[in-house]
Amino acid sequence: xxxxxxxxxxxxxxxxxxxxxxxxxxxxxxxxxxxxxxxxxxxxxxxxxxxxxxxxxxxxxxxxxxxxxxxxxxxxxxxxxxxxxxxxxxxxxxxxxxxxxxxxxxxxxxxxxxxxxxxxxxxxxx
Amino acid sequence: xxxxxxxxxxxxxxxxxxxxxxxxxxxxxxxxxxxxxxxxxxxxxxxxxxxxxxxxxxxxxxxxxxxxxxxxxxxxxxxxxxxxxxxxxxxxxxxxxxxxxxxxxxxxxxxxxxxxxxxxxxxxxxxxxxxxxxxxxxxx
Numbered sequence: 001x002x003x004x005x006x007x008x009x010x011x012x013x014x015x016x017x018x019x020x021x022x023x024x025x026x027x028x029x030x031x032x033x034x035x036x037x038x039x040x041x042x043x044x045x046x047x048x049x050x051x052x053x054x055x056x057x058x059x060x061x062x063x064x065x066x067x068x069x070x071x072x073x074x075x076x077x078x079x080x081x082x083x084x085x086x087x088x089x090x091x092x093x094x095x096x097x098x099x100x101x102x103x104x105x106x107x108x109x110x111x112x113x114x115x116x117x118x119x120x121x122x123x124x125x126x
Numbered sequence: 127x128x129x130x131x132x133x134x135x136x137x138x139x140x141x142x143x144x145x146x147x148x149x150x151x152x153x154x155x156x157x158x159x160x161x162x163x164x165x166x167x168x169x170x171x172x173x174x175x176x177x178x179x180x181x182x183x184x185x186x187x188x189x190x191x192x193x194x195x196x197x198x199x200x201x202x203x204x205x206x207x208x209x210x211x212x213x214x215x216x217x218x219x220x221x222x223x224x225x226x227x228x229x230x231x232x233x234x235x236x237x238x239x240x241x242x243x244x245x246x247x248x249x250x251x252x253x254x255x256x257x258x259x260x261x262x263x264x265x266x
Binding site for chain 2: 059060082085092094095107112123
């Protein structure tokens, strides 16, 4: 406890500045929108009506693959007098919707990695 | 602005702001860097793409392959460290001396999977096998 107090005092005395910044790219992919896409039921037009035009369209063995993505970047910096620590964390939310030749959804692959991403300045560790 | 342009701008801003002190340690991670331990659960010929997505999340890109579909997980673990030995002389020097050593390591890698038409993983591999970069400002 005493060591922690001494460390905190040293850090406050040497603290020059802190910085937090954030950047996002793309629209948020809402979980309820992703869950509303049903295999074999939802059509290509429904997907476009709900999510807009895809960020990328790929051809996969004669079928269309719609890709939607969103990037979130968080930057934390601890600027001390003699040493600076900075960390940039970037994660993405991705949604792939595979549309078959009949125009209905065949497969949905999605994940949201940005949930729970924190501002960090300490560059070591995971 | 593409994702990579956004990342370049962030990296440049971080490095530029980090050059104002004597020592700097900075790190950039894009997605969770994967290791062989993270993907040890994948068994070729048995594990499906759905199993992989449940553990690793959605991939970054998918593409058509001759034997099915190629699925790619990209990640980056970049490390930058810098020491300005000129700071030691600043209190006594009439000029602002710099003696800087710095080094960056870009641990860019990707994990690739090939699925057959039933979404079963038939091949898996990391693109690179280099060691993880270290925070070492010594450039020589």
